[in-house]
Structure formats: C-alpha cells, structure tokens
Amino acid sequence: MMELTILGCHSATPRENKHTSSQLLEVSGNLFLIDCGEGTQMQLRKAKVKFARIQHIFISHLHGDHFYGLIGLISTFRLLGRTAPLNIYGPKGIKEIISLQLKLAKSWTDYPLHFHELLSTKCEVIFEDQSVTVSTLPLDHRVYTNGFKFTTKVNTRKVNPNAVANLELEHFHYAQLQKGLDLTLSNGDRYENKALTLASDPPKSYAYCSDTAYHEALVPHIEGVDLLYHEATFLEKHQDLAAKTKHSTALQAAKIAQAAAVKKLVLGHYSNRYRDKQEFIAEASIVFKEVFLSEDLKTFSI
C-alpha cells in the first residue's frame, strides 16, 4: 500500500496557493519526500506531517522549483531537535550547495546528514529496505535529471489468519511462512506452507518523472507501474516551447503512459500560463483514459 500526497505541482515560480514541485510518498508507514521546492516545509505543515518521520529525500535535479526549499527544511529539522539521520539523494553538487550555506551561516545539523550524490545516466537502485526499492529513472532535461521509481517488496506468501487461528505461533513462525517455508512446531506437528498461507498481493509501484522532454527510452523502465506521475508543463499548442525547454505536453505524457501500459497517469508541473487545467485532461485522454490532475495537497492511494 502506498499513498502519494502532492505538496506542490506547479512549475517555475511559487505563487499564492500554487506551490512548486514536492511530493510525499508513504510506503508501509515510511515517508519519502520527492523534490522540495521553496515553501515545501509550509506545505508539510498544512498536510499535518510529522517532520521527524521523513528520513529520505530524493531530489530530481537542481532547478530551483525542485530544491530551493531543501536548505530551509534541513535547518528546520535542526531547530525542531531532530536526532535521526537524514539521507539526501540528488545530483552531484547538492552537497556543496547545502554545505556552503551551512558554513556561511556558521550553522550545522545535530543529526547525521548523509548525501548520496548521483552521477549515473543509467537506472540504478539507490535505496532499499525491507519494504521498498527505489531506482533512478534517467530523464531528458536541460540539466542532469532523474525520476524515481518506488517498488514495494512483498512476502512470497501471506499468512492465512483462518488457517492459523488454532495454532500457537511465534513471531519467527510467521516469518518462515511468509518466506514460503513449511512449518514444524515444537510439539512436532508439521504443516505444508500452502495449507497455512495464501498468495501475496502483487507489489505496488510508483514512478515520478519530472522534468523531461518526451523520452521513449523511459518506457521499459516504467512498464506497468500502478501510478505514473509524468510532467505536463505544456499543452500541444505550445509543443515548440516544450521542445525548446525540454519539457513535455499533456499528450506526450499520455503517449508515454500508454506505451508503458501503466495503470494510472497523474499530470503536473503545469506552466502558469494555463488557467483551465481540464484542457490537460482533455488532451491526454485522447490516447490514455485513466488520467488525473495533481493538485496541491491532493492525495492518491496506490
């Protein structure tokens, strides 16, 4: 189970009630922050998020509308008394920027701050724990940019509560069953795994792709994801601007979604020139029906 909260979904410059890119993804109780435009910490407060729960921040690229809020959030973590480590994944250079700002302010962090600087232009796994794997999705933008794919891990089998209701199981018995192993209890009773378990739910996956030009090389890496966030800065009537600035149109985002056979598509990173966001839906749904608009503070369940 994943839950995605859009903190900001507008491009370029933040305005009153229009925040720049930032998203919060909850996976099995862990919070991952993706991009961090100016004012993200205020949006986190509006979304009633406990700051200490964020342990990993992923920055797609070093354009301001995706990371100018990071230094402020890092400072606020300190002022709030944080002690838990914070991991930051982003393009090479991000450590230098943050470190310089802390140095000139004669400031510091009381918690361990780990930078994981990215250089590769290939998909790579950059984080993994018991419940999720995070991989980069190299994008095609004016500067070095990665999208990120989050894929949940699932146990091989799921314990069937009815089947084990009358057994006295220890915690490690559950782990054995989840791994697909047969069980021998202390009294010598033996059980085949399939007698006590059910097939697991399939893994869930979320792909974040902002900012990028139309980029077909992306398709195999996001094949079949449950939710794809793909930037749609422009509409087709401005496809020349999209090409020039290495952004996508709503139609192009939909073509990528269709080619990758994703389950749902969410659009965002809108240019401020458009008033009626329904035009994005109208344009994208020509080729891909399951399309939705991101809005600041809107939540999507995956």
Next chain:
Amino acid sequence: MMELTILGCHSATPRENKHTSSQLLEVSGNLFLIDCGEGTQMQLRKAKVKFARIQHIFISHLHGDHFYGLIGLISTFRLLGRTAPLNIYGPKGIKEIISLQLKLAKSWTDYPLHFHELLSTKCEVIFEDQSVTVSTLPLDHRVYTNGFKFTTKVNTRKVNPNAVANLELEHFHYAQLQKGLDLTLSNGDRYENKALTLASDPPKSYAYCSDTAYHEALVPHIEGVDLLYHEATFLEKHQDLAAKTKHSTALQAAKIAQAAAVKKLVLGHYSNRYRDKQEFIAEASIVFKEVFLSEDLKTFSI
C-alpha cells in the same frame, strides 16, 4: 514620506501564516527589500507588489530565516523577463552562494546582478540617490550582521503652490526654488526665494535592527529616528536564552528605543514559543510607550 510593509516577522522557521523576516520599504516611489526569508516572493504577491519595482535588496546576515528566499526571488525575476539591474547588499559570501546555485542549475540572469558585499564593522553609507541615504548599523549577533538605516533627503525649501499659482514656471525653476535660490524669469521679473517657498519637511528616517543582542553601541547611530524596528525574539522570562543566542528581549528593545529617543518602536522576530503577542507590548511599554507589534502584511506609515 516612507511606507513600511512587513512581509514576515517571525524567527527561525516559516509556518503556515507565519513568515520569516522580510520587509518592503517605499521611499519616494522606490521600493527597497530588506531581508528575504523563504517564501518572501509569495508574500510580495499577496502584498500586490510589482516585482520589477524592486531594485535594491539589503540582507542583514546569512542566517536562513533572513535570506533563504533570495535565490528564488532572483530566479523569478528572470522568469518574469526582468531587464533592470538588481543590487544586492549583504555579508561577504552571499555572491558565492547565489552564483553556485545558478551555476549548478546551468541558470543565469538576463538582467545585471550586482553584489555589494559588506565586511566593515563600522557604520558606512552603502547606497545613496536623490531621495534617500542607506547606512549600515553594525549589530551584535552570532554571525556578521548589519542593520540598515534609511534617511530621506529633503530639498532645502518647498515650493509654495499658492505663491507660484500665477507664475509661468518651467521645471528647472522649481529645482532652483527647492535649492533655495532666488528666481529671475525670462521676462526679467525677479523673486526672492522666501517669497515663493516654505520651509521643508524634516527628513524621515527608518532603522531596521534584526538580529542583535542588547547592544548599547547602536544608540548614537539611531538617535531620534522616526521608526525603529528592533528585534524582540524573547520576553524577559527567557533572557538567558536571549543572551545565549545573541537575541533581544522586548524590554531590551524598548531600552534601546528609549535611550535613542526614537519616535516609534516596532517589535518583531518573535520566537514561535509565544502565543500572546500582547505580552511583548506589555513588557516593552514599561520603559517606552510608543511601541507597536509587527504582523505579516501590516503597513506602517513613516
């Protein structure tokens, strides 16, 4: 005539409806931005300010709550198509921070961006034009910090509209009268200056002092100013914290205002620990009566 708009007046971290330090000072139609905490550009939009009118930005020190919004504002100026030069006055290091962020984003400004880096620990004039002089006010904080004093220039004499109502004056005649000169018109008529003019209004002055410990050395430099903004991060019950962090209490701010015989005192830079701001007024007014609270988006006429 000056008008001061508080964009943010809270310390440390921005919250929903609590913005960090930034002020806009209008002097004879020119706009000066003083400090620029995260989200200042959103506050400028709320205050309906035309961004292009800001040509000078003064940064007191390099703590985040006073300048994390600067890089975003610089970027937004470019996206809005600015061509007019922008002047930034602030501690040494500010150019390196901004330049590094622009470089790593492969970004730039299409307008001239001039940095005036400050090093001196003495009062010095850092800007002057026809209508105003801006001087630094060295403060006592954990890092190198300046306050700023804005003093209007006034003409020697003010043209008396009733006295010149029946004369056909050119633009340069007005300038001569304002300088205190007698007038000879093209028809040979001569007028003594005092027959056509009145005494000018006295100059107006505004002093911005944030952040600082109680600092008596400041007093002679702000003597008699029309409005003093002095930080009051704490109340006296937390004077130990104020001393430790080199901030002031409301009472200390009032003592400075009293010693300098300023006309009005405005408090701000409140710690987030206080709910009832009236306590600041109660404490300060023990020694200085003309004391007011700053509030986000509140305006003071000087």
